[in-house]
Amino acid sequence: MYKTFTRLWLIQYILVILGFTTMKKLVVTGPNTADFITTEIPSINTNQILVKTICTAISTGTEIRVYKGISIDADNKFMFPNMHWSYPVENGYSTVGEIVEIGKDVLGYEIGQRVFTSETHKQYSACNPQDVFKIPSGIPSEYAAMLNILQVGHIALRSANPTFGENLVIAGLGVIGLSVLAYCKTFGFNAIGIETISKRQLIAESMGVLSVLNPDDSNLQKIVEQKFNGNPPDFAIEAASNWNAIEMCQGLVKEDGKIVVVSRHTAAPKYNPVGHPYFGKRQSIISSYGFSENNTRWNRLNCMNLTIQLLENKRLDISALITDKIQWDELPSMYAKLSSNPDTTVGVIVNWN
Numbered sequence: 001m002y003k004t005f006t007r008l009w010l011i012q013y014i015l016v017i018l019g020f021t022t023m024k025k026l027v028v029t030g031p032n033t034a035d036f037i038t039t040e041i042p043s044i045n046t047n048q049i050l051v052k053t054i055c056t057a058i059s060t061g062t063e064i065r066v067y068k069g070i071s072i073d074a075d076n077k078f079m080f081p082n083m084h085w086s087y088p089v090e091n092g093y094s095t096v097g098e099i100v101e102i103g104k105d106v107l108g109y110e111i112g113q114r115v116f117t118s119e120t121h122k123q124y125s126a127c128n129p130q131d132v133f134k135i136p137s138g139i140p141s142e143y144a145a146m147l148n149i150l151q152v153g154h155i156a157l158r159s160a161n162p163t164f165g166e167n168l169v170i171a172g173l174g175v176i177g178l179s180v181l182a183y184c185k186t187f188g189f190n191a192i193g194i195e196t197i198s199k200r201q202l203i204a205e206s207m208g209v210l211s212v213l214n215p216d217d218s219n220l221q222k223i224v225e226q227k228f229n230g231n232p233p234d235f236a237i238e239a240a241s242n243w244n245a246i247e248m249c250q251g252l253v254k255e256d257g258k259i260v261v262v263s264r265h266t267a268a269p270k271y272n273p274v275g276h277p278y279f280g281k282r283q284s285i286i287s288s289y290g291f292s293e294n295n296t297r298w299n300r301l302n303c304m305n306l307t308i309q310l311l312e313n314k315r316l317d318i319s320a321l322i323t324d325k326i327q328w329d330e331l332p333s334m335y336a337k338l339s340s341n342p343d344t345t346v347g348v349i350v351n352w353n
Contacts, residue, residue, distance in 0.1 A: 053095055054352060055096050055351050056121050116144050158298055323344070
């Protein structure tokens with residue numbers, strides 16, 4: 001214990017001597033405007049840990065919606081369900097870092113240990129131990145940084161409550177759709193991807209998707225059923241953020257099947273999802289957002305721990321999801337690229353070292 005506190009004191013002393021008492025963090029200051037500000041490295045209380053960022057991951061859907069200033073409601077009031085618009089705002093929720101300071105009342109953690117935390121894009125974070133996840137040595141930091149993003153696909157797949165061997169279509173093969181595909185390969189579900197962008201089609205093929213189809217293919221229903229040995233899909237995951245994709249899924253999925261909507265929709269549909277011919281199919285449309293407080297078995301803790309175990313045992317392959325790696329000071333330019341031309345980018349890792 002004495003050696004630990006001596007080391008902490010020495011680290012803090014060196015930081016002060018060298019002038020490293022400030023840090024950079026990213027903020028969105030207005031629509032389509034992001035920059036870095038300099039602020040003090042946070043101090044921790046006796047029950048916290050200080051984490052120095054190794055890398056972060058960009059959530060190319062949520063973060064770019066915030067960057068572009070797109071509200072989730074028709075009245076343009078809400079940034080998130082319980083958060084009104086207010087600038088400047090920090091952005092991001094996927095960080096891997098190493099512990100550089102430990103509060104005296106914290107047990108079970110070590111200096112230099114890697115952890116995952118849902119912090120924004122910044123160099124240091126003061127964290128509560130119960131909010132972080134320890135990262136085993138066998139998992140690369142860039143894979144661990146994808147943990148929160150992966151859970152979006154993980155929850156969507158569980159929301160359909162499928163049985164092993166069932167067939168599904170994944171509409172939209174961005175980072176969330178491809179995350180769903182990664183879990184499908186692990187859990188034994190047969191997936192067809194539906195996507196218009198050729199690079200994403202190629203990534204899905206490299207991940208072992210059963211087939212990748214274009215939504216504009218003639219006889220799409222017939223082709224899908226042929227791929228599934230004459231059967232329609234049991235369920236669908238819609239990750240395209242497009243009502244046309246939901247309508248397509250309703251047409252493809254079997255009677256009494258399920259369509260899980262994992263992407264956020266800020267526009268109203270131009271068709272009647274419970275009109276003819278869909279009403280007679282008795283389908284369930286399920287929205288998937290965050291972890292349900294009522295689900296104590298597959299809550300955030302258990303889903304995250306399972307994913308960490310799968311990554312450690314190399315049973316969940318996400319290598320193809322990461323298409324871009326940048327340095328921290330390139331974040332604003334990457335936001336601009338994702339806002340104007342997102343087609344060639346799926347997963348983005350930001351290096352803070």
